[in-house]
Amino acid sequence: MTIHKEGRVLLAVMLIVLVIINVVVLYAFPARPIIFNISLAASIVLFLLILQFFRNPKIVSPLDEKHVLAPADGKVVVIEETTETEYLKDRRLQISIFMSPVNVHVNRMPVKGVVEFFKYHAGKYLVAWHPKSSTENERTTLVVKTGQGVPVLVRQIAGALARRIKWYVKEGQQFEQAEEFGFIKFGSRVDVFLPLDAKVKVNIGEKTKGGRTVLAEI
Template structure:
């Protein structure tokens, strides 16, 4: 019997077939986009992505807001859903794409050196929330469905990052953070913070 290029080697054929099936299933699993019902609340900032909280710190946002903020960063591993969802309802005030490097997504400099997008949404009460999609070492493509002036509902899909990556959210200093380092998040569902 001939095994498609592996004559008389059924073990090699079966191993190759098994690895191919596993890779195919992993790619299918990665590109999934499950239906999400967001618990809409104008005071809540929900997680923009599935993943793990890796940073909660006070920092200075230097690109657009140019003030002190609380940064909450969510790392998405290759097995997470990589659809990005709007954490608040509002209008897009600012959007910019930056070409860059492909450092691992959890590297501290990835948020300023990697390929990334910066997006600012102003809530109906006038609070600007800045988000940054950051490509990682494997994630070499960021997709976004955003333009300045566009209105979004809380939980609405606004982008996608392929394979391992990160999303940073910059909150006002008086926001009450509701997650801790190491917590798992569900995009469009987990409450990251409460606004005053």
């Protein structure tokens, strides 16, 4: 288990601030140690909560070119046929994963392939399960074409709490399956758009593990 690079500076600054606050409390109330104890306990809990947001566990992925792996830890909230209007512009099978604040926030590539399209969209911060969040919220859209020529679209979507999307993607870049491609701070949602004949391997409400759970076969 390591700490993701996106959280290292924030955690270091937070630790310094909390130490200073507790030193001030200690010297401001020398005759009332209970105040210091409460302050220290609250600081520890707060730091541990933020720390777990940025955990980055090592994983072993079941690599298979026929498989579409989950791009994130979370829960499957959508499995439906829909029209993808931004790039593919045809009917697709959409699988959406909701990431809660307690999930690992690393995003991993569901398939091996080359990025043929990428775009960042500024936007709103509706709750991630809102029907319009996938088209109106801050988001990124990337399309990876597999070695078999199948385009897979992945969309990172910010939510009410997740107001910082990070990505490590550019068009023409080659990715391995389960390789890290981004990070959404404090959770949100990731959509995957697949061919209609994809064989879905998960159900609504099922928990996923990024880079390990098989969403579908294509």
